[in-house]
Amino acid sequence: DAKTTQPPSMDCAEGRAANLPCNHSTISGNEYVYWYRQIHSQGPQYIIHGLKNNETNEMASLIITEDRKSSTLILPHATLRDTAVYYCIVRVSGSARQLTFGSGTQLTVLP
């Protein structure tokens, strides 16, 4: 699976949009971008994934650049409960394979 690079930490004001970047310059054509988050003392939680089109669900939006070498996870209206470590993971979809986590981005939502 391709390696990803994320900033170690970010702050965001409550109610504002949180934009979390991820670089995955070595991504292959059949690899998807997945985002998980881990709230303190909990297990990781799936957020969203995509291949090349932008995706949106009830939790977040995922914007993938045209060359697919980077992406941005957007939490449109961050709340204090969104404070967590966010992991960007690249992997082949449709296969039951393990997730390869990096160090992630610690997002702190400030009141």
Add this chain to the structure above:
Amino acid sequence: GAGVSQSPRYKVAKRGQDVALRCDPISGHVSLFWYQQALGQGPEFLTYFQNEAQLDKSGLPSDRFFAERPEGSVSTLKIQRTQQEDSAVYLCASSNDRGRHEQYFGPGTRLTVT
């Protein structure tokens, strides 16, 4: 159950003791994964089961680590002769092997070896 459960949530073991960590996956989920998470790090893969078959154990750090899933549901991760470096959170995840293969994680077991 509603989600993946793990027990115990916390375990303190003296160096040299054996421990057993239990995972109850979501009912009907075929795939089950174990991960180890050291303090301040992301989870790292240990082993993977499809039903009762252990298809990948490449992440197990030593032969002191052993996992089983005899009936294709509940899984146990056993660590023999625990060492201080085994102190970590052990996470279990399950997946239904359909569609996007989203993995559902349990809350983890925090193991402290003294």
